Amino acid sequence: MVTREQVVDALRDCFDPEIPINIVDLGLVYDVAIDDDHVNVVMTLTARGCPAHTFISDNVRQRVAKISGVKSANVQVVWDPPWDISRVSEEGKKRLGLA
Numbered sequence: 001m002v003t004r005e006q007v008v009d010a011l012r013d014c015f016d017p018e019i020p021i022n023i024v025d026l027g028l029v030y031d032v033a034i035d036d037d038h039v040n041v042v043m044t045l046t047a048r049g050c051p052a053h054t055f056i057s058d059n060v061r062q063r064v065a066k067i068s069g070v071k072s073a074n075v076q077v078v079w080d081p082p083w084d085i086s087r088v089s090e091e092g093k094k095r096l097g098l099a
Helices: 004-011 055-066 092-096
Strands: 031-035 039-044 074-078
Touching: 004 031, 004 039, 004 055, 031 055, 039 055
Parallel strands: 039 074
Antiparallel strands: 031 039
């Protein structure tokens, strides 16, 4: 059975190409739902109209789909609540020089 921890670990390999922090530490992942062998990731981006929207979504989908036991992966990009810097993890803040 696929676990949330496996999915989150896989998402730590996904990056916004303009920011050197993974999308988990950047605070872009809002929810991970697992229904048997299907995974749904709800996430946002740092800004509407992000030119890397497709790249990031495809990368998330592909990375999650590689997890053993995952038959399908879906990525839903949402804008509410909007992302802001307060969502960045302590590790992310350190890497950005904000801590």
